[in-house]
Amino acid sequence: MYKNLLIIFLVLLDLLIKQIIFYLIDLNNFIYVTSFFDLAHIHNFGISFGLFSGIFPSWVFILIGSLIIIFLFSLFLKSKNILEKLGYAFILAGALGNILDRAINGFVIDFIYIHYKDFYWPAFNFADIYISIGVLIILLQIINDLRKRGFK
16 A cells, blocks of 8 residues: 555656746756756657657657556556565656656656766656666566575
């Protein structure tokens, strides 16, 4: 039950922060925070890192994302492992946050901009962080399972 509440909380937090960014920062502008981190207001019409932007309409990404969410939710429900279930919860929250954002706006709002000297990472958002955390949790669980089976 608490994982369902975690998903709802994370999705609402993601959407709230995106709305704050939408109204606080003008489109394609940046607010300096540190020498390697800025807040930004970017509209991502593609998928990760803007891939396929302008090639497919938003509804294609929403449809594919929704199918992936259905699949992940079935894995979430079937999982008996607490750590694995937590990983799926984070991935689901991230996927739902970005799909809802895209369904509402026609794009995903990215706002975290990391850079170092001449290296610039594409802007991302909390939902992307949730997905990354979820994948890391599941990988950790897989490594733990392999160790229990004698792999080193």
